[in-house]
Amino acid sequence: MSTAAAxxxxxxxxxxxxxxxxxxxxxxxxxxxxxxxxxxxKAAVDAAIRRTGYVVNRHARxxxxxxxxxxxxxxxxxxxxxxxxxxxxxxxxxxxxxLAAQDIPLLLMIAGTEDERRRNLRYIEAGHVDGVLxxxxxxxxxxxxRLHEAGVPVVAxxxxxxxxxxxxxxxxxxxxxxxxxxxxxxxxxxxxxxxxTGPLDTPGGVERLAGYRETLAEVGLPVDExxxxxxxxxxxxxxxxARALLERAPDIDAVxxxxxxxxxxxxxxxxxxxxxxPEDIAVGGFDDSPAALSSRPSLTTIRQPWxxxxxxxxxTLLARIAGEEPAAVILPTELVxxxxx
Amino acid sequence: MSTAAAxxxxxxxxxxxxxxxxxxxxxxxxxxxxxxxxxxxKAAVDAAIRRTGYVVNRHARxxxxxxxxxxxxxxxxxxxxxxxxxxxxxxxxxxxxxLAAQDIPLLLMIAGTEDERRRNLRYIEAGHVDGVLxxxxxxxxxxxxRLHEAGVPVVAxxxxxxxxxxxxxxxxxxxxxxxxxxxxxxxxxxxxxxxxTGPLDTPGGVERLAGYRETLAEVGLPVDExxxxxxxxxxxxxxxxARALLERAPDIDAVxxxxxxxxxxxxxxxxxxxxxxPEDIAVGGFDDSPAALSSRPSLTTIRQPWxxxxxxxxxTLLARIAGEEPAAVILPTELVxxxxx
DNA sequence: TTCTCTACTGTGAACGCTCACAGATGCATG
DNA sequence: CATGCATCTGTGAGCGTTCACAGTAGAGAA
Numbered sequence: 001m002s003t004a005a006a007x008x009x010x011x012x013x014x015x016x017x018x019x020x021x022x023x024x025x026x027x028x029x030x031x032x033x034x035x036x037x038x039x040x041x042k043a044a045v046d047a048a049i050r051r052t053g054y055v056v057n058r059h060a061r062x063x064x065x066x067x068x069x070x071x072x073x074x075x076x077x078x079x080x081x082x083x084x085x086x087x088x089x090x091x092x093x094x095x096x097x098x099l100a101a102q103d104i105p106l107l108l109m110i111a112g113t114e115d116e117r118r119r120n121l122r123y124i125e126a127g128h129v130d131g132v133l134x135x136x137x138x139x140x141x142x143x144x145x146r147l148h149e150a151g152v153p154v155v156a157x158x159x160x161x162x163x164x165x166x167x168x169x170x171x172x173x174x175x176x177x178x179x180x181x182x183x184x185x186x187x188x189x190x191x192x193x194x195x196x197t198g199p200l201d202t203p204g205g206v207e208r209l210a211g212y213r214e215t216l217a218e219v220g221l222p223v224d225e226x227x228x229x230x231x232x233x234x235x236x237x238x239x240x241x242a243r244a245l246l247e248r249a250p251d252i253d254a255v256x257x258x259x260x261x262x263x264x265x266x267x268x269x270x271x272x273x274x275x276x277x278p279e280d281i282a283v284g285g286f287d288d289s290p291a292a293l294s295s296r297p298s299l300t301t302i303r304q305p306w307x308x309x310x311x312x313x314x315x316t317l318l319a320r321i322a323g324e325e326p327a328a329v330i331l332p333t334e335l336v337x338x339x340x341x
Numbered sequence: 342m343s344t345a346a347a348x349x350x351x352x353x354x355x356x357x358x359x360x361x362x363x364x365x366x367x368x369x370x371x372x373x374x375x376x377x378x379x380x381x382x383k384a385a386v387d388a389a390i391r392r393t394g395y396v397v398n399r400h401a402r403x404x405x406x407x408x409x410x411x412x413x414x415x416x417x418x419x420x421x422x423x424x425x426x427x428x429x430x431x432x433x434x435x436x437x438x439x440l441a442a443q444d445i446p447l448l449l450m451i452a453g454t455e456d457e458r459r460r461n462l463r464y465i466e467a468g469h470v471d472g473v474l475x476x477x478x479x480x481x482x483x484x485x486x487r488l489h490e491a492g493v494p495v496v497a498x499x500x501x502x503x504x505x506x507x508x509x510x511x512x513x514x515x516x517x518x519x520x521x522x523x524x525x526x527x528x529x530x531x532x533x534x535x536x537x538t539g540p541l542d543t544p545g546g547v548e549r550l551a552g553y554r555e556t557l558a559e560v561g562l563p564v565d566e567x568x569x570x571x572x573x574x575x576x577x578x579x580x581x582x583a584r585a586l587l588e589r590a591p592d593i594d595a596v597x598x599x600x601x602x603x604x605x606x607x608x609x610x611x612x613x614x615x616x617x618x619p620e621d622i623a624v625g626g627f628d629d630s631p632a633a634l635s636s637r638p639s640l641t642t643i644r645q646p647w648x649x650x651x652x653x654x655x656x657t658l659l660a661r662i663a664g665e666e667p668a669a670v671i672l673p674t675e676l677v678x679x680x681x682x
Numbered sequence: 683t684t685c686t687c688t689a690c691t692g693t694g695a696a697c698g699c700t701c702a703c704a705g706a707t708g709c710a711t712g
Numbered sequence: 713c714a715t716g717c718a719t720c721t722g723t724g725a726g727c728g729t730t731c732a733c734a735g736t737a738g739a740g741a742a
Contacts, residue, residue, distance in 0.1 A: 010468060012728055023692045028730060036690055055467035059409070060728035062400040063697045073449070089430065096451050100460060105469075107446045108414070110437050119441060126396035127351060128446075235635060264635065294576060294605070353698055364722045369700060377720055401698035405727045 011052035020048035031056060071099055071317065072129040074109045074120060076136035076143050086289040087306055088135070091157065094310030095133055102318070106133075117143060125150045131321045133313055136160070139201035153320040155313050159203040159328070168326030170312045174204050177302040177333035178211025179218075181256050181284040184300070184335055186219045190254035190282055194227040196241040196266060198258040208258045208286060227252065231262045238265025246273055253281055254341065260285040260292045263299055267340070282341035297339035305331050352393035361389035372397060412440055412658065413470040415450045415461060417477035417484050427630045428647055429476070432498065435651030436474055443659070447474075458484060466491045472658045477501070480542035494661040496654050500544040500669070509667030511653045515545050518643040518674035519552025520559075522597050522625040525641070525676055527560050531595035531623055535568040537582040537607060539599040546574075549599045549627060568593065572603045579606025587614055594622055595682065601626040601633045604640055608681070623682035638680035646672050 017027045022041050029037050030045040037045075048054070062068050073095055075088075096106045107129060111117040121143065124132060131153035136143060140162035147154045148165040156169040185193050195212045198205030209228070216223050226248045229241035238257060242265065245252060257263040263285035267277060275281050277297055285292055288303035312329045320326060354372075358365045363382050370378050371386040378386075389395075403409050414436055416429075437447045448470060452458040465473060465488065472494035477484060481503035488495045489506040497510040526534050536553045539546030550569070557564050567589045570582035579598060583606065586593060598604040604626035608618060616622050618638055626633055629644035653670045661667060 013730095014728080024729085025692055025731090026690085029691090032730085036688095038690060041691080055463060057404070057467075057728050058469060059400045059403040060697090061730070063398070063404055063699085063728080064730045066697080068400070070448075092449070093451060096449050097453075097457070100451070100457060103460070105448045105450075105464070107411075108433070108437050108449045109446070110434060110441070112438075116438070116441060119444070122396060123446070126398075128399060268637075296609075354700095355698080365699080366701090366722055367720085370721090373700080377718095379720060382720080398698050401727090402700075403727095404698080404729085405700045407727080 010057075011054040012057070013054070015052050016045065016048045016054045019052055020044040066127070067130050068128055069103075070105045070107055070129050071131050071133060071314075072107045072109050072120075072124055073133045074111060074124070074135065074143070076111045076117065076134070076138075076141055086291070087287060087304070090306040091135070091310050094307050095314055098311045098314035102314075104318075111143065121146055124152055131155070131317045133157070133317060134160075137199075137202040137204070153317060155317040155320060155326075157309065157313060161201065161203055161206070166326050168316055168320055168328065170309050170316060170329040170331070171203065172304040172309060172333050173330050174207035174333075175211040175214070177286065177304070177335075178208040178256065178258075179215045180333065180335045181286070181300075181302055182212050182215035183219070184337075185254040185256060185282055185284055185341060186215070186221070188282065188341065191221065192227070192249065192252045193221065193254040193256060194229070194245050194249065194252045196229050196231045196238060196245070196255060196257040196262055198262075199232045200230070204286075205258060208256075212256055224249070231258065233259045233262060235261045235265040238262030239269045240265075242266040242269035246270075246275075254284070255281060256284045256286075258286050260287040260289040260295075260299055260301055263301070263340075264291055264295050267295055267297075267299075277340050284341045288336050292336075292338070295340075300338045300341035301336050303334045303336050305333070351398075352395040353398070354395070356393050357386065357389045357395045360393055361385040407468070408471050409469055410444075411446045411448055411470050412472050412474060412655075413448045413450050413461075413465055414474045415452060415465070415476065415484070417452045417458065417475070417479075417482055427632070428628060428645070431647040432476070432651050435648050436655055439652045439655040443655075445659075452484065462487055465493055472496070472662045474498070474654055474658060475501075478540075478543040478545070494658060496658040496661060496667075498650065498654060502542065502544055502547070507667050509657055509661055509669065511650050511657060511670040511672070512544065513645040513650060513674050514671050515548035515674075516552040516555070518627065518645070518676075519549040519597065519599075520556045521674065521676045522627070522641075522643055523553050523556035524560070525678075526595040526597060526623055526625055526682060527556070527562070529623065529682065532562065533568070533590065533593045534562065534595040534597060535570070535586050535590065535593045537570050537572045537579060537586070537596060537598040537603055539603075540573045541571070545627075546599060549597075553597055565590070572599065574600045574603060576602045576606040579603030580610045581606075583607040583610035583614075587611075587616075595625070596622060597625045597627075599627050601628040601630040601636075601640055601642055604642070604681075605632055605636050608636055608638075608640075618681050625682045629677050633677075633679070636681075641679045641682035642677050644675040644677050646674070 013024050013027050017024045026041050027045050030042050034042055099106050109120045111120045132147055134154050134156045144160050144163050145165055154167055156167055158171045159169050160167050197209045200206055213223055229244050231237035231241045255266055257266050263283055266283055270277055270281055277283050285299040285301035288301045292299035292301045308331050316327055354365050354368050358368045367382050368386050371383050375383055440447050450461045452461045473488055475495050475497045478499055485501050485504050486506055495508055497508055499512045500510050501508050538550045541547055554564055570585050572578035572582045596607055598607050604624055607624055611618055611622055618624050626640040626642035629642045633640035633642045649672050
């Protein structure tokens with residue numbers, strides 16, 4: 001403490017009690033809702049708190065209550081996703097702020113490697129957090145089962161695939177979003193509509209493909225398997241998929257791409273192949289990420305309500321912590337029309 | 342606890358002691374380095390810990406040690422930056438992992454609004470975290486002074502501007518990076534080298550401009566103020582700046598842009614104005630963000646060593662917490678040659 | 683009056699850990 | 713044989729809360 005002001009010993013509930021001329025118990029009651037406290041006592045305590053600058057010691061509180069009043073944001077993605085996907089930013093930020101509004105700190109945990117996974121699970125299972133906001137897309141993630149087994153309240157972002165356990169989750173209506181996009185492409189006169197899927201071990205990948213299939217059937221278009229190319233949400237995989245599609249089916253007039261990032265790759269490949277967008281081929285993305293606006297042409301896409309997803313995740317998790325049953329929340333998406341379709 | 346396995350009462354240090362046939366004190370010593378513990382006792386305790394699945398209760402520990410063994414990552418940026426800037430992702434992720442390696446959780450705090458700022462400061466000043474990794478670029482941020490005053494160890498990302506207090510920080514060598522880029526442009530034959538600056542109340546903005554000026558002087562080129570256009574790191578500001586430059590000095594043959602995002606805007610404007618890159622005008626960026634690779638043409642840029650910045654921030658902060666004096670760490674940048682220059 | 687009920691208040695006992703201290707043991711030294 | 717020292721071990725106190733409980737006072741009912 002040589003260069004900075006020394007840290008004073010912070011005021012305790014005892015100091016406040018003495019200052020206010022009441023007992024610890026009364027101060028504690030004021031702190032926790034103020035029931036069974038006379039107005040005069042409450043006023044005295046409030047004043048004493050202000051005068052002393054008292055802030056509860058959460059460690060002491062947690063020690064006795066057995067709750068930590070904190071929540072983990074656990075990411076079990078391979079690292080690249082976290083980098084590339086701009087949605088994580090929004091999600092993380094909105095969750096942090098929704099929690100901050102309730103004075104609950106968010107612990108960020110990243111479990112990329114097996115070692116990190118073990119360490120984080122250990123921490124969580126030790127009861128150091130009251131609940132977990134889980135971002136994990138791959139099918140059959142062992143972390144999900146482990147957390148459930150340990151009895152830790154969990155809310156996932158997106159429906160956890162391949163889980164027997166009943167886990168609460170919040171997700172955008174991927175299937176409906178895909179339907180909207182394909183309907184839009186069809187309504188604008190396209191008849192050879194291809195798709196680039198996301199990874200099929202993720203809920204988004206599966207659902208968006210399902211929506212694509214359903215809509216083709218609905219409008220009476222044949223589902224042609226050569227029009228379906230697989231991607232992994234990365235830009236590069238979009239380029240590859242578009243190349244494959246152009247080769248297998250040069251007559252396509254539209255592509256529904258399961259993410260904006262891949263759509264950028266598709267646009268690149270199409271440009272290189274001399275196809276004009278949207279004149280020759282319409283392209284629809286998914287996510288409404290910043291990339292959608294900055295790409296050339298700008299992307300028609302499906303907006304996922306990330307801010308609402310975040311607040312719902314937090315709300316659902318807090319309810320779960322309070323003892324409610326796990327629930328699934330599906331939120332509507334929105335078609336955003338721009339230049340590419 | 343209806344749907345999930347009930348949470349068992351976790352093992353305490355007492356349980357371990359009984360299981361190992363020693364006292365609490367001995368277990369505690371094993372937990373904290375194992376000094377003054379006989380090999381046989383240590384072995385018994387280790388075995389007992391494994392058998393009971395014991396994990397320390399950090400709340401109890403913190404209550405007596407007065408330390409929290411956690412660190413805050415505090416962001417006092419206006420929100421947009423957090424979204425747009427891909428560097429935050431890398432920084433945040435690397436910090437989380439560097440801390441995780443020491444078993445120190447990271448609390449994510451975002452102080453966009455005044456209310457959030459107050460809340461977070463209150464939390465930090467109450468001693469709920471041992472130190473703060475601070476990301477705040479604007480000059481004279483009151484948060485910096487407040488934290489310093491409260492005696493909380495702080496390490497900033499980038500030199501804090503307009504602070505009288507001595508704050509430790511870690512930064513890339515912005516000035517040197519700018520020098521490298523301008524030298525590179527000069528070496529490739531360019532003689533009318535313009536620049537688009539970052540916001541001049543941020544260290545990056547100031548230093549990169551300084552590097553630009555120094556290098557022009559060094560190679561004997563006149564510093565022409567009409568060749569300097571201001572930006573705010575956003576893509577849109579890059580477009581505007583490029584337009585202004587083309588108008589004021591149509592004969593420029595190179596632009597050093599202080600961020601990749603702005604450089605993308607510059608590329609857009611140049612393309613619209615019919616200038617070819619790099620044939621007519623060379624463009625150099627800064628950051629080596631993903632955008633640099635995906636832009637067309639790909640951007641020659643300056644890589645900031647974000648992974649090293651992160652690990653150094655963590656290392657410095659932990660040292661600071663351990664009582665060392667605040668230090669400044671400047672890390673070298675690297676020129677990445679691509680198509681645009 | 684006496685009893686009951688409600689509103690309020692204070693007190694001791696935890697929560698699980700670390701730290702200081704006291705004590706024990708063994709070995710080298712005087 | 714006493715003394716010192718280093719190594720090892722157990723014990724009690726206390727960190728700052730909350731919670732259960734006991735207790736007081738006053739109002740209203742019997």
